[in-house]
Amino acid sequence: MESEKIVKALKEGRLYEAKGLITKEIDMLSDEELKEVLEVAEEKAREYEDLELYKIVTYYYAEFLGIDKLVEFEEFARKKGFEGLMELADLYDLLGFPEKALETYREILKNERDPEKLGEAYFGIATVHEELQEYDKALEMIKKTIENLEKSTNREKLLRAKIYEGYLIFEAGEKVKAKEKLARLLPEVPRGELKAQIHLAFEEIFEDEENYEAAMQECLYALLEARGTNFFEIAFDSLVDLIWQLMLEDDFEEIYNSMPMFKAAIPEFEGFFEGVRRIALYKDGKIGREDVSEIITKVKDERLASILEFLGEAEL
Known part of the structure; x- marks a missing residue:
C-alpha cells in the first residue's frame, strides 16, 4: 500500500522522498490512510524542523480533511525567520487568503536587505497578483524580482524569474511579445527543469491560440526536459489537461x-x-x-x- 511506503519513508527520515510520494499519491489515499500519513508527517516535520513538509501537512489537513492547523504552523514558521515567513505566505495563498499572503511578503520586504531574499519575496507577490488576475501589478513585481536577483549570484532564480515574466506578458494579452521573450531565453537556459518551464509556457500560448499540434509538441519537449526531475509530474499533468481539453472539444x-x-x-x-x-x-x-x-x-x-x-x- 502507498500509505505504508510513505509512512516508512517518513519514519526512516527520508523526508525528501516522502514529500514527493505524498504529493503524487494524495488522491489515491483513503481518508483513514491520509490521516495516518499526515499524523506521522506532522511529527517528523517538527522533529526535523522541515518547513516545507509541515506546510504540506497543514495544507492537506485543511484541503482534504477539513482540519485547521494553521495557528500551529504560524507559530512554528514565525520562529524560523525568512524561510518560515516565505513558507507561511505561500500557505496563506494556497488556503485562499491572498491578502494575508501579501501582508506576509511585505513584512519580509521591510526586514530584509539581501537582494536574493528580496527577489524571492517580490516573486511571491507577483504570483499572488497573477492569481488575482492583476497582471499589471504582477509584471511590476516580477521586474522588481529581476532587478534584485541581478544583484545576487543566484543565476537559476534569475532565469526562473525571467521565464515567469515571459509567461505574465502572455497572461497580460501580449502573445507576440511573450513568444519573443521566451524564445530569447531558450539559448540561455540550461537543459532540465527551467527549459521545461519555457516549453510549458509555449504550450499554454499555443493552446490559447487553438494551435493544438504545436501545443502537443511543446508538452513533449517539456516532458523530455523534465525527465529525472520533480518537474516531470507538472509537465505530465499539463499534458493530461491538454488531452482532456481536446476530448471536450x-x-x-x-x-x-x-x-x-x-x-x-x-x-x-x-x-x-x-x-x-x-x-x-x-x-x-x-x-x-x-x-x-x-x-x-x-x-x-x-x-x-x-x-x-x-x-x-x-x-x-
Whole structure:
C-alpha cells in the first residue's frame, strides 16, 4: 500500500522522498490512510524542523480533511525567520487568503536587505497578483524580482524569474511579445527543469491560440526536459489537461495522431500513451470498446490506470 511506503519513508527520515510520494499519491489515499500519513508527517516535520513538509501537512489537513492547523504552523514558521515567513505566505495563498499572503511578503520586504531574499519575496507577490488576475501589478513585481536577483549570484532564480515574466506578458494579452521573450531565453537556459518551464509556457500560448499540434509538441519537449526531475509530474499533468481539453472539444484526431511520438520518445509510458490513443480512436468511432479495455488492463500503475479511466469518463 502507498500509505505504508510513505509512512516508512517518513519514519526512516527520508523526508525528501516522502514529500514527493505524498504529493503524487494524495488522491489515491483513503481518508483513514491520509490521516495516518499526515499524523506521522506532522511529527517528523517538527522533529526535523522541515518547513516545507509541515506546510504540506497543514495544507492537506485543511484541503482534504477539513482540519485547521494553521495557528500551529504560524507559530512554528514565525520562529524560523525568512524561510518560515516565505513558507507561511505561500500557505496563506494556497488556503485562499491572498491578502494575508501579501501582508506576509511585505513584512519580509521591510526586514530584509539581501537582494536574493528580496527577489524571492517580490516573486511571491507577483504570483499572488497573477492569481488575482492583476497582471499589471504582477509584471511590476516580477521586474522588481529581476532587478534584485541581478544583484545576487543566484543565476537559476534569475532565469526562473525571467521565464515567469515571459509567461505574465502572455497572461497580460501580449502573445507576440511573450513568444519573443521566451524564445530569447531558450539559448540561455540550461537543459532540465527551467527549459521545461519555457516549453510549458509555449504550450499554454499555443493552446490559447487553438494551435493544438504545436501545443502537443511543446508538452513533449517539456516532458523530455523534465525527465529525472520533480518537474516531470507538472509537465505530465499539463499534458493530461491538454488531452482532456481536446476530448471536450471532440478533437480526437489530434490526440490519436500525437500519441505515437510520445510512445517513441518516452517508452516507459508506452502503455499509457497507447491507452490514450485507443480511447481517442474509440470516441471517434474508429475502434471498438474491447480494444480500449484490453490496453487499460495492461497498465499496472494504479495512478496511470485511473487517469485513463478518467479520460474515458468511466464508460469503458
